[in-house]
Amino acid sequence: LDYQHVQVPFEITLWIMLASLAKIGFHLYNKLPSVVPESCLLIFVGLIMGGIIYGLNDKSPPVMDSDIFFLYLLPPIVLDAGYFMPSRPFFENIGTILLYAVVGTIWNVFGIGFSLYGICQVKAFRLQDVSLLHNLLFGSLIAAVDPVAVLAVFEEIHVNEKLHILVFGESLLNDAVTVVLYKLFRSFCEMPAIKSVDVFVGVGKFFVVGLGGVLVGLTFGLTAAFTTRFTKDIRVIEPLFVFLYSYLSYLTAEMFHLSGIVAIIACAMGMKRYVEANISLKSHTTVKYFMKMWSSVSDTLIFIFLGVSTIGENHEWNWPYICFTVIFCLVWRALGVLVLTFFVNRFHVNTITSKDQFIIAYGGLRGAICFSLVFLLPDFHRKKLFIAATTVVILFTVFIQGMTIRPLVDLLAVKRERESAPTVGEQIHIRFLDHLLAGIEDISGHWGQYYWKDKLEYFNSKYLQKILLREYDQPKSSIVLLYEKLERKHAIELAEAGQLGHAPSHPSLLRSGFLCSNNNRTAITDKKLEDTLNPDVLENIQEILARNLYRIRRTGPAYNRHTLPGEAEPVEHAKEILILRHKSL
């Protein structure tokens, strides 16, 4: 027996296997995941595992290594989040998200830090040796909402798109702020004296870390898109580039002390539309599926390790400090959301309701990022107290808030996600309104979001697409392309359900030469409608849409992180098609 030789890969494989089997186990009993969030169950499994290891070895089980977490477990989850980010609601609410992420996080850091320092001044609590700087450092790591925890809970409760993107976007983008504040306070802790210039440098760093991350990410993303231009003869390694470039963007950003999370999100969002157009459909299925799979496994491992790491002798218990930490986390977040939303609502027509505000405040879950940061702290005599407080906050938010948020959403009747995706009609109208608003903004000289969006689209179709797409020909009409895309999506869904045999035949399509000339997949570009609709194309479109209107009702299911579109089997739908065909014959 030669265990040493295979130990590293063997143990990694076994951990992943345990995580996957645990996941299967939960889903065998359908009732369990509908009451308790999966993250709680996984932490629970981790606690049991940790208890067993502790019991057998009589020493603390290994804690999750911060390096492993930041270098290997976090990137897949963030990549998945960025790649499948619904870009429209994200960019529509980018201002609000940034406000929450930057100002909100700073508010929380200083609020929690200063009020905990106040608690430390109470003599009865015996905490007078914890300095203000240490409290602020602790505040900086405990204040940040965790994207992994937020995703794990919010994907199961299906709140409306705007609310989801506000909480989720904040949790992703506050990474830049957290990185800066954490490193700033950590270096302050080690400095003999702090000059005022250091504070100003710190403020300047916000912009460097955040914008630098975006820059690194976009550079790698566009390079990835450019690379996939040349993979036509070697389809099999196409999916690799998506993963390699986004991982490189993360590592490069981390290397320069920029925000890796921001970089990988910028990379994923930047490359998505071009890569999707360049690579084959099968490669794209592989990319999507593998991303989901990988993030799902990382996610599972993180929560299990969180449970395992909780058990042990790393903790120093101090009731007042720990209790007040939990209370301050809740109170300062609630206050921050209230104040910030007050300002946001003054400048927006579409305001954030008080119910939504409550869910935003309540959904501020903490997770593995805090946990890893607290272990990365330099050694000092109260580190174990900080570890204990962090663990309690994480367990409190994940268990208590995570488990009660679903009943609360039901109780408050928070506006839910719409069941179906927008119809083609709606999509066309939305696009039309976008162009209209861009025109109005242009005339009135107001540089609003529609103006910039329109300019970006123009730049994209004029330059970027020509460089980054393999087969770039000016699309005939965006409606036809949209129709083709839906048609293709539908075809794949039908084929997967083994229903192809019953699909209607459309020799007319072939005759009119629409689909035939467009075997290669081209991205849908938001070209202005009016400049492409010549009469005969329009006539054809009308014919096609009239013939196939039944299809429009069936579009993809709502966004959910753990499923991919098109898993349901459209048996009912196939029957409907059949009836329609019989009538037409």
Added chain:
Amino acid sequence: LDYQHVQVPFEITLWIMLASLAKIGFHLYNKLPSVVPESCLLIFVGLIMGGIIYGLNDKSPPVMDSDIFFLYLLPPIVLDAGYFMPSRPFFENIGTILLYAVVGTIWNVFGIGFSLYGICQVKAFRLQDVSLLHNLLFGSLIAAVDPVAVLAVFEEIHVNEKLHILVFGESLLNDAVTVVLYKLFRSFCEMPAIKSVDVFVGVGKFFVVGLGGVLVGLTFGLTAAFTTRFTKDIRVIEPLFVFLYSYLSYLTAEMFHLSGIVAIIACAMGMKRYVEANISLKSHTTVKYFMKMWSSVSDTLIFIFLGVSTIGENHEWNWPYICFTVIFCLVWRALGVLVLTFFVNRFHVNTITSKDQFIIAYGGLRGAICFSLVFLLPDFHRKKLFIAATTVVILFTVFIQGMTIRPLVDLLAVKRERESAPTVGEQIHIRFLDHLLAGIEDISGHWGQYYWKDKLEYFNSKYLQKILLREYDQPKSSIVLLYEKLERKHAIELAEAGQLGHAPSHPSLLRSGFLCSNNNRTAITDKKLEDTLNPDVLENIQEILARNLYRIRRTGPAYNRHTLPGEAEPVEHAKEILILRHKSL
């Protein structure tokens, strides 16, 4: 700048990126890969890289770590080979393959070892300090044909299926023999005296190592199949199990000093049909694609590292020893193939022609396995000579033999792979003959391959399928199921080419209730034909087959390791369908 922190993943990602970009580079110029095998080009890139590193650092570039090779680079390639192994020709020729792999390898090891020892006795060559045992040890590592190198070359020359499986199967299964002989001679080298009992133990080990590997592999494979029974609600982690279980089988086998390669192949072949039936189509696409991608990357990395490792100061040059090694490798392999084939041909009707024998002998390429084994040798004063000889043999076989084998195959007019897969008619006849032969063998009391195959099929459908498949219902008729499978395959191909709109409609299929009732994917089982064909089913089948006969012409393209079936776009075919439909209307 904090490079230390991200060094490991960053450098790994960069190497993979380099490998992938090199691959894209070759394929941009279509002429290059058609003349020079990719493996040669990659080694060449590696040599240049190694030269640059050597030039810049003025010290030897890092050699490929044997642990990394055996634990991380080799398994994906072998898994891919096992999973996509054409099982029928493999099992039909299993006797011949085993003869080549076991007896042939032993023959080569002792042939090369003893004759090199003879060379060492020539005083002029100054090699008298190389003992017989060291020569045999060297023989044991240089004799084994390398699956990675063989695959890389043979997938490009498309020889007939039997010839391909003979060379490729041998290269995979000789691992068991190589492992045993290599470890045996290595331990003999360190022993003060060798007893005859040690030699007998060594012979016994063959069976333990080989059969143990098969056992470990099958155990994990069937467990994997069983696990995928329960993944219906959590499709997203399905592909993971295929990779986890096969990797575990490899590691477990290595841990117990069994043959990891044999284990992973048994695992992949064992689980394939059950996993395929249990998991969703998208998951299966992901599994297939990812396996191809992974093995392709591993393969590329291995050849690049082979090139890089060649440069440096690890070599001791001795003209006679190195030249005679190359010559003996060629001569003993040729002799071995001739002698073994003589015996094989006496017992087979379907003989191996002399052209085929030449290609088998000439296709005995050496590769990275030899290279890793020679670096694993215990330190002794002539190790650098062995490294030099191994490097030369590898470069000679990969460059000279690899580049000339394609012209030779053309020149000798070796029987090629058939262009198209067998038609449905052929498949039905083959299956019918199988049953017939099984019956004849049963009556005559001869326990031949057909008898065992039949028994195994019976055992499979009676017990294994019930345990391992999720939705197991006794299939109605294997012809209908085969038709459905082809239909489904075709549907996916059509949908991928964006041609679904023109697919013919088959309301009759829906009406007859054939496909409708069978949305779930069931494996095709070779149930005997005669016991299921009741008249109305038969009538329906005839109708279906008559209507769709044009499809039969189009079946999947021939097996090729770097492409997946269904990448070609069936535009021509869609037109044909259209014409047929017009006629029928």
